[in-house]
Structures are given as structure tokens and as C-alpha cells.
Amino acid sequence: MEYDKVVTTTAWSPGPGCHGGCGVKLYIKDGKVVKAEGDETHPFNQGRACPRLLALTQYMYHPDRITYPLKRVGKRGEGKFERISWEEALDTIEAKLGKIKEESGPESVLFCQGTGRDIGGPISFLAYSYGSPNWIQLGLAGHSCYTPRLGAMMATYGDYSVLDAAQFSEKRYDDPDYKVPQIIMVWAQNPMPGCPDGFFGHWIVDCMKRGSKLIVIDPRWTWFASRAEKFLQIRPGTDGALAMAMINVIISEELYDKDFVEQWTEGFEELKHRAAEYTPQKVAEITWIPEEDIIESARMYALAKPAAIQWGVPIDKCPEGSTVAQAITHLWCLTGNLDVPGGNVIARPAYGVTTYPFSTQEMHELYGEEFVKNLNEKRIGANEFPMVRNFRGWAQPDLAVKQMFTGDPYPIKACWIQTSNILGGQAADTRLHYEALKRMDFVVVADLFHNPTTMAVADIILPVASTAEKESFRSWWVPLQVIVPAVEVGECRSDWEINLELAKRFNPELRKRYDTVKQLIDDRLKPAGITYDQLKEQGGWVMPPENSASRPYRRYEKGLLRPDGKPGFRTTSGKVEFASKSYQDWGLDPLPYYSEPPESEVRTPELFKKYPLVMVTGRRSSVFFHSEHRMIPWLRECDPYPIVEINPSVAGKMGIEDGEWIVIENDRGSIKRKAQVTPIVHPKVISVPHGWWLPEEDGREPNLYGIWDINCNNLVHIGPGAKSGYGGGAYKTALVRIRKANEAVE
Ligand SMILES: Nc1nc2c(c(=O)[nH]1)N[C@H]1C(S)=C(S)[C@@H](COP(=O)(O)OP(=O)(O)OC[C@H]3O[C@@H](n4cnc5c(=O)[nH]c(N)nc54)[C@H](O)[C@@H]3O)O[C@H]1N2
Ligand SMILES: Nc1nc2c(c(=O)[nH]1)N[C@H]1C(S)=C(S)[C@@H](COP(=O)(O)OP(=O)(O)OC[C@H]3O[C@@H](n4cnc5c(=O)[nH]c(N)nc54)[C@H](O)[C@@H]3O)O[C@H]1N2
Ligand SMILES: [Mo]
Secondary structure, three states: OOOOEEEEEEEOOOOOOOOOOEEEEEEEEOOEEEEEEEOOOOOOOOOOOOHHHHOHHHHHOOOOOOOOOEEEOOOOOOOOEEEOOHHHHHHHHHHHHHHHHHHHOHHHEEEEEOOOOOOHHHHHHHHHHHOOOOEEOOOOHHHOOOHHHHHHHHHHHOOEEEEOOOOOOOOHHHOOOOOOOOEEEEEOOOHHHHOOOOOOOHHHHHHHHOOOEEEEEOOEOOOOHHHOOEEEOOOOOOHHHHHHHHHHHHHHOOOOOHHHHHHHEEOHHHHHHHHOOOOHHHHHHHHOOOHHHHHHHHHHHHHOOOEEEEEOHHHOOOOOHHHHHHHHHHHHHHOOOEOOOOOEEEEOOHHHOOOOOOOHHHHHHHHOHHHHHHHHHHOOOOOOOHHHHHHOOOOOHHHHHHHHHHOOOOOOOEEEEEOOOHHHHHOOOHHHHHHHHHOOOEEEEEEOOOOHHHHHHOOEEEEEOOHHHOOEEEOOOOOEEEEOOOOOOOOOEOHHHHHHHHHHHHOOOHHHHOOOHHHHHHHHHHHHOOOHHHHHHOOOEEOOOOOOOOOOOOHHHHOOOOOOOOOOOOOOOOOEEOOOHHHHHOOOOOOOOOOOOOOOOOOOHHHHHHOOEEEEEOOOOOOOOOOOOOOOHHHHHHOOOOEEEEOHHHHHHHOOOOOOEEEEEEOOEEEEEEEEEOOOEOOOEEEEOOOOOOOOOOOOOOOHHHHHHHOHHHHOOOOOOOOOOOOOOOOOOEEEEEEEOOOOOO
């Protein structure tokens, strides 16, 4: 085929979904994208692309895509919407939210996002310009996605880390300073379909090709597990105990890095004392992992130089996720694998550019200390949880949903929902969030497609531009890169464009600063000394130079991490803190410990008799991003049904055949799933993918695209909550039972 032009850009939602970063080429013919593929010159993905990117054209030009603003004309849930102009949509929003601000205060509006697509920047900008402190992932119980891990690393050494796959150097694996990790511990993650949190999953395969060996910790045989030296088939939610036992082995056998520990850390004796409680023998019982496997894995990891850990979201979803993450963080600190080639390197946003204020530190840099202080007065959860107050800018989701009912300490009147399908994917306890959202006076959803949330509660829907239609930028983590618009579709506008326009209406001061989105981007790019157009001209991306704070290695030796320029880490002590002073200040145990899942064979044995299976939800599919893409033909064909994976020993006993529809239930309700009988799951566990709704079904109430029948979050509770306010969303540990669909309910 002949093309009119090829546009080189970055793909970062909407389209492929995901946490982004891939360089892509979009082929344009007659004003339309006709083909999308990976850009082989881009250091992030080196030409590779996921199925969702390859299906971009089906996504962009799907007949169901919303391409102009809509207002609801029938009752909520009737599915009657009418086309309106952008002017009418924005005027209505301005008037309604303006009135709510006047009558109830700006804090009574929640600004709700889903996971970290290209949204944290625009939505926080709008929330703060409007005056609301309540920027939130509504429904994400315990804010259990990445935040507990980020918080633990920040509290331990004042920065975040990721596995070093040479991603911080444009030469990648050929960089002479780089070393391949001898051992990679893939812990509670399946990075290939997921590419989570700025990490490209295939980098692990690249490392394997160059010699890395794997230890995999998962209740399920993943592709990586089947190729690992050691596969630890763990009981869901017990990772904290396993990490403590590994620390125990590494300390008692003196396998830790003595020089690093002595020179750069403190709190070692306290940690040693705490870890002594967690003998491999005791932990073997807790975790279902044989004692010798725990010991051998700890030795393998500690003796390998370098070694790295790549970890996933189930850690956050453990009870007290921030303490589990702390224990795992200690593993790479104890073994001296912090910020060394092939270890867990410190990851900072490229050039210190903020696309998305990850932490309070960045909030201070963007908005000033006074602003953050005021924000905390009314931010939901900031007064109850010191870690929520001091570590990140978000509101706490479990308290927020309660407040939507109680109005205490102030009423919640409206939700602005942008990049989140709360009822189709994000929220634990779907019914609770459905009822909470129904109570709102006004709900705006900015999305590309209808979904159960738009159908149930949207009053206004704004049509959003895909990744191929927008101007944006990204500094998570490297390279610093721009997103370049290739075409236009209908009347769709980018999240930045929508939010900047509304922000100016609520805060006219902004008119003086930003006429266009590009001006705003240029402002954010200032720390890099480059403009959007310059970056676009030079190919769209740039890597931070050597010896800068956003490039490894061993920055703690060079004085590149602390604001005072001294060697050491960005903690009060300047050291890695095994006993965290921040945790202590926040009223938490300064040392890591294990706590049992809220429902389990150990904690609730009576319940376990009734519901003897652990339901692990949410393993990622490479053709879907959460609840997205179910309507895209090429993608749905690869993963057509809402399934449940069941071990043959369990299915056999119950006479369940592969492919048969079955019921999964607990005291909270029941759902239907198609059985996939497979030995890859542990016999005491079933694995249930999340985010399922059926776009081909009736979207109107009461059906709502079938969510009450198939969304697994009907069976997931929001959990008792973690002490820190972060962690413990019970998405991986609910107890359930299964039965054939044709059996009568007891
Ligand atoms: N059972 C279970 N539930 C889970 C999980 C689990 O493991 N198990 N995981 C949880 C986790 S970790 C997370 S982070 C949440 C995620 O939950 P969400 O991030 O809410 O994910 P989605 O349900 O896909 O909803 C995203 C919506 O935003 C739209 N969208 C996509 N990109 C953009 C964009 O750039 N702009 C705009 N305006 N709209 C966009 C999509 O069309 C879709 O309707 O789900 C949680 N839910
Ligand atoms: N294609 C695609 N990519 C995605 C997403 C998507 O929906 N689709 N979602 C994005 C988001 S927001 C996130 S947070 C990431 C999440 O991506 P991951 O962190 O990889 O999370 P999961 O796929 O939920 O689980 C990973 C593995 O952990 C195992 N597991 C489950 N429970 C436990 C446990 O208690 N302990 C241990 N050790 N293992 C456990 C599962 O069996 C699974 O193999 O992916 C991101 N990337
Ligand atoms: Mo997530």
C-alpha cells in the first residue's frame, strides 16, 4: 500500500492502553491512520509492538466510538443520550460544577482517574485549578496499585527503583557500563502481557537471551515460571512472609553485602532481630512453598552479582501492601543491588520533568508548599492516614466511597471521571460503588466508548482523542518523549485540551499563562531545556545525559541524589533505612512484618470450610487493557470469553468439563464464568481475569452490559484497609466456591 506519510510518535493511551513508552510509526493515507507498528529506532521497544497497538486502526475507527459530546436525556440508566456541541457541554459543566463549588465547596467534587495512562497530569491540573483536593482512583481499594510499592521505596531510601535492563542508556544492552542481572526474581508479576509502570516486559526476555536466570514467585505457572530455575508457587497474599524468610536466610548465612550495609545503611540490627522471627520452616507453612526452595532461592539471589527483582501489583494488594513492599525493597538493599548495573536502579523522571506528580515532593515542586498544605486540610484520608498525607497527593478511595454515603465530614456531590471504568473494572465491590455514584448530583465521563459506568451514571460524556490524535509528553521514566498528533477523528479532543480549557474557566489567571496545550507542555519541559517542537524535530525522544540525577549508576556515591549535593540518599539520615524513620513518623511499624489475608484458611477457617478456593483475579491479558478492547474484533478473537482457570484435580472432582459455564460464589454474590481446566493454577486457587463486560449486550439498566453476571469484583470486598491507608485491596485473596451452572443454588 502507498502511504501519504508516516508519523513517528510515542504510544501512550488511549489506543493500546498501558503504561506506555513505546516508539511507534503511524502510516497515514487520506487523513486516516491505516497501519501502526513499532519504531525500530526507538530505544524503549526497539521496533516491537503489542497486539493492542497493532489493532489501533480498529480501535480508532470503531463504529461504537464516541466522536462528539453527549448529554443524557432520559433517566440515568435508560441509555438515552443526545448529541450536543462542545460549547454546550463545557458551558453546562462550568455552570453545574461552578454552582456546586459555591454551595458545597470545591472539595465536594471527586476527580476520578483509573491507572496511570496519560492522565495524572491533566486531571490533577484540572482538580487543582477548580480547587478540589480530591484527585482519586475511586474504587481502587486500598489505593493498591503501585503506590504501596512506591511509598515503601521512598520511605526506605528516598527514591524509586526498577530492574535495570539498560533502559536508561540509548545504547541499551551494548552500553559498556551495563551488566546483565545473573538472577532476575520475577515476583508477583507477569510483565509480558502487562508492560507495567514504565517497564517493557520483553526486556526480561532480552536479559534471558543474554544469560539471566529466573526465580518466579506466583501461584500460577506463567510463561516465565515455565522457564525458571526456581518456581515458588505461593499462597496468594503471603509474599510478606516469604520476603521476611529470605531476609532471614540472607542475614543468618551472612550472604548480604557487608560493605554496602556498613557504609550506606542503618537499622540493620533491628531488621536482623525482626527477620529472626521468620524461619524458613515457619514460612513454608504460611506460604505453601517447601522450606528448601525458600532457602535455595534466597541463596541464589544473594550470591548472584548483580541480581534484580521485578515485582507486580499483587504485592500492593497484600494486606498491609506497603510493609510487604518494604520487605522486598530490603532484599535489594541488603545485597547491594541498589543503583548498580543490572540491579534495581533508581528511577527518576527523565530530566526531572514532571508529567504526573508521583509524590508529594513533586507536588511541592509544581505547586509550592503552601498549596500542598492547604490541599491536605480537606483531602479525604489526609487526616486519618499520615502516609496518605505525606507521601502522595491522592485522596483515599475506601474513605471516599464511605463519604459518598455519609456526607461526613462534608458531602460529595459530583464526580468527574476520566480514564476510569469504575463499574466495569476498577472498583472492588461493584454494587457499593454503583450505589455511591447513583447518589451524585452530577457526573461527567470523558471516554472514547460507552461502558457500564457511562451507561449507569453519566450526565455528560466528552469524546476523547486517541494516542494518534493528541499532543502530549512523557517523562516516566525514560526517555523524555513527545506524543505527536497524526490525524483527527470526529470532534474528539485530548485530555490535556479538555482539561486546560475547563481549568481556565475555573481559574482565569491561567489564561495569562497558557493559550495552548503546547505552551503548557513547554512549561513542564523547562527542566530539560527543550521545547515540544524541538523535541519533535529531533525525533521525538531524548535520554538524560550521563552524570545527571536521572541516569544511573551509583548516584549515592556521587552526591547526585540529595538536594544538598552530598553523597548518600534522600532520607533524613542520608542512609538506606532498614528501620524507616518515615514509617515511624507516620505511626507505622518502622520494620516490615507479615500479616495474614483478611479471608483465608488460617484467619477465617470457618469461612474457608464453606468457600475452600482462593480467587485470584486480574491476571493481565495481552489483548485487553483492564476493561478496554472487548469490542475490538482482532483482540476479542484472541480472548473471547470471560473465563476462570481451574486445576484439573478440582474440576475432575466436581465433574466440571473444560469449556463449560460454571458459577463462582461467596457471601457477596455469584458470577458466571467459562471453565478453563488447566494445570497452570494451584489446586487451591482459581484465577479469574477482571474487567469483563460485554459490549455486544444491552448496555441499559438493569443489564449494564452483563456486569452483574460476570464482573468478578461483585465477589471482591474493599477489605478492612491497611494501617497506612495504602494496600490491602482484596483483589487476590477472596474466598469462593464453584459449582456447575446447572446445579440448583443451596
Ligand atoms: N478484580 C480486579 N479488579 C482490578 C484489578 C485486579 O487485578 N483485579 N486491578 C486494579 C488495578 S491495579 C487498576 S490500576 C484498576 C484500573 O482500572 P481503570 O484504569 O479504571 O481501567 P478500565 O476499567 O479499563 O477503565 C479505563 C477507561 O478509560 C478509558 N480510557 C482509556 N484511556 C484513556 C485516556 O487516555 N483518556 C480518557 N479520557 N479515557 C481513557 C477506557 O475507554 C476505559 O473506559 O483496576 C483495578 N481492578
Ligand atoms: N495488557 C495489559 N497490561 C496491563 C494491564 C492490563 O489490564 N492489561 N494493567 C496494568 C496495570 S494498572 C497494572 S497494576 C499492571 C499489573 O500487572 P502485574 O503486576 O503483572 O499484575 P497481575 O497480572 O495481576 O498479576 C501478575 C502475576 O501475579 C500472580 N499473583 C496473583 N496473586 C499473587 C500473590 O498474592 N502473590 C504472588 N507472588 N503472585 C500473585 C498472578 O498469577 C500473575 O501471574 O499491569 C498493567 N499492564
Ligand atoms: Mo494498576
